Amino acid sequence: MTDTDRLILQSLAEGFGVSLLVGAVITLLMLAKSLRDFARTGPQIAEGVLSHYRLYLAYALGRLTFYAFLISTLMAFVGSILYVGGMALLGYDFDITVAIVAASSSLLVLSGRQFLRKLLYSPGLIASSSHYSMTHFYALWEQLTPARLRALDIVLWGATAAWLGAALVSLAGAADWLGFGLILCISLAYIIVMSLSAWQREPRPVKARGDRSRPNIIMIGADTLRADRVNGMGYPRELTPTLEALAGRATRFTDCYVPCARTAPSLASMLTGTWPHTHGVRDNFLSPADTHLPVAALPDILRRQGYRTAAVGDWAISDLNKLDFGFEYTEMPHDQWNIKYLLRQGPKDIRLFLSLFTQNLFGKMLLPEIYYLGGHPLTEEVGRDTRRMIARLAQRDEPFFLMSFMATTHPPFASKYPYYTMYADREYRGESKFAMARLRDPFEIIRRQGEPKTEFDLDQIINLYDGCVKNFDDELKRILDYLEDSGLSDNTVVVIFSDHGMEFFEHETWGQGNSAIGDFSARVPLIIADPRNRQQQTVSSVVRTVDLAPTLLDLIGAPRDGGMEGVSLARFMHGEPADEDLPAFYETGVWLTDLPGTPDGHLRYPSLPELLEVPDKASGMISLKPEFQDIVVAAKDRMVRLGEWKLTYQPLEDGSIYQLFNIREDPACRHNVIDRNPEIAARLKSKLECWMHD
Structure with a gap:
C-alpha cells in the first residue's frame, strides 16, 4: 500500500464521517422545523385518540428521520468523494473545514436539482407535500424547460465525471491502485443506485397464452x-x-x-x-x-x-x-x-x-x-x-x-x-397554477367545501382538470397499444x-x-x-x-x-x-361542512372532525361514530331517474323537498316542473321511497 493509498483511504473515512455529520445536522434541522410547524395528512381526530398513538408517532417520525438522514448522507458523501478525488488530482491535504463545505455544497446542489425537476415535471407533488405558497416559485418555474434541465444534468454529471475521471487517471499513473479501486467502486455504486432508482421498467409485449375460449x-x-x-x-x-x-x-x-x-x-x-x-x-x-x-x-x-x-x-x-x-x-x-x-x-x-x-x-x-x-x-x-x-x-x-384505477382526474x-400546461393560461398568477389551491390541510379542505364560487379561479381549475382528462386518455392509449402488441386485444373485454x-x-x-x-x-x-x-x-x-x-x-x-x-x-x-x-337511484355522500345552496331547515349533522373516531386502535381505521351513522344516512339527498324524468329529494328537519326535472328538455336541472306533472312525480316518489326504505 502506497502512502497515497493510505491517505486516500483515511480521507475517504474522514469524508464519510463528515458526510454523516452534515447529513445528521441537516436532518435534525428539518425535523425541528417539521415539529414546530407540525401538520400531518388526513382529517383531524380527537386529541384523546392521537395521544394513544404517541409511541407510534415517535416510531413514524423516527422512520422518516432515518430515511432523510440516509438520503442526506449519501448526497453529502458525493461532495466528499469529489473532495478526496481533488486531493489525488491536485495534491492538497485533507482539511475538515473544506470537507464540510464540499459535503454541504453537494447536498445543496443535488437537492436543488431534484427540486427543479419536480417543480417542472411534478409541481403538484411539491404543492401536496409542503406548507409553502406555490406563487413563491413562479418566477423560477418560468425559467425551467426540459431542454434546460437536460443541459443542467449534462453540466453537473459531466463535470463530476471529468473530475473523478482525471483523479482516477492520476491514481492509475502513480500505481496507487487501492485508492483507484476505492474511488472507482464507490462511483460505480452510486451510478447503480441512481440508475435503479430512476429505472422505470416498461414491460415488453408478451405472447398471449391460456384458454382463449373465454375472454x-x-x-x-x-x-x-x-x-x-x-x-x-x-x-x-x-x-x-x-x-x-x-x-x-x-x-x-x-x-x-x-x-x-x-x-x-x-x-x-x-x-x-x-x-x-x-x-x-x-x-x-x-x-x-x-x-x-x-x-x-x-x-x-x-x-x-x-x-x-x-x-x-x-x-x-x-x-x-x-x-x-x-x-x-x-x-x-x-x-x-x-x-x-x-x-x-x-x-x-x-x-x-x-x-x-x-x-x-x-x-x-x-x-x-x-x-x-x-x-x-x-x-x-x-x-x-x-x-x-x-x-x-x-x-x-x-x-x-384486471382492474386498474388512477387518481388522474381527482x-x-x-x-x-x-x-x-396544455389548456391553462401561462400568464395566470393565482394560487391554482399547478393544482387546485388550498387543499393541502384537512381544515382547508373542509372550509373550501363551504366557500362560494367567487372564492375559486374556476376557469383555471377547469383548465387543469381538462389537462388531467387528456393525461388519462394518453395513458389509456399506451395500455391498449400494449394489449394489441401482445396479441390480447382480440380476446379481451x-x-x-x-x-x-x-x-x-x-x-x-x-x-x-x-x-x-x-x-x-x-x-x-x-x-x-x-x-x-x-x-x-x-x-x-x-x-x-x-x-x-x-x-x-x-x-x-x-x-x-x-x-x-x-x-x-x-x-x-x-x-x-x-x-x-x-330506474337509476342515487344518494349524496358525507358532507364535510355546511354547503352553499343548502335549503333552510335541511337535516344536518356536525362537520367532519366531530363525526370521526378510531374504534379499533390496533387497526387504526378511521370510522364514523356510531351515534352519527343514522343521521348521516337520513340526511342524504336522493334522486331517482326513470327515462327522461328525474325526481330529487332533500330531507328537512320538518318534512322534505321534492323536485321534478325533465332531463331531455332541461339537462342542467334548472326548472322544477313538479307542479305540472303530479302523476309522474307520484310514480317516481313511490319508487324512490321503496328504494330508500329497502
Missing part, C-alpha cells in the same frame, strides 16, 4: 372523471381521442349512474352489483365490521370460474384494500383512511424532502406512504404497473380479470408536465369507467357527491368494448353501475350471483331495445 376482462378507470368530457358528449375540447376510437368499436352508455358519488360505496356497488344499503358501504369511513361484505363480489366470483384476478392503482384505489373483494393479486397502497398510515406520512417539511427522492422504485418499496401520497396522481406509474400486471397474468393458462387536479363525476358549481357547490340536483357527480362514462362484437353502439337509455358486474358475467357465459340487484346490459350491446326503462 379476459380489463377495467380501466379514472377517479372523478365526468361523463361530459368524453368525446362525442358535446364538450368543445377534444380531450379523449383514444376513448373516441375505442367507442368506435364498442358500446358507449351515455346515461350511466352511480348510486353514491364516493369512491368506496361506488366501487363496492360496481363490483357486487348491489345497492349501498345492501352491501353496507354508505361512505368512505367504514367501521371494521363493515369491511366484511355480506354479498359476493365480481373478483371472487370470477376466481371460482377459473379466472386470475388482480387490481392495481395509486392512492385513489386504496379503499379496495380494506374491503375483501377477492382479488388474488394487488399492487396498491393500504387504506388511506387510517390514522396509522397517515401518521407514517409525517409532518410536511420532512415529507417534502423525502418526496423529492422517493417517487421511484426505492420509494415504492421502502416508503410507500410517501410514494402513494394523496393528492399526487401516479398516472404513468399506474399505467406501467397495469402493463406489467397484464404481462404477469397473460403468461398463465387461465383467463384473467382533485386537486395535479397532473404532470406537460398536461398541467375492455371496460372504461369512473367511480363518480365532479361538480364545478353547477348547483352552488364543488366536489363529488354533494348534490343530487345535477347529474355532474352521479353520471359517469361507461364504455364496454367486446372484441367479439365490434359494432358501434351508443345507448342513451338509463343504466346503472350496479349493472356492470352482471353484464360482465353474462359476456363470459358465467351465471350471475343470485344476490345481484343489477341487470345485464348485454342486450344493449347487441342492438336490442330495452324491455322497460331502468
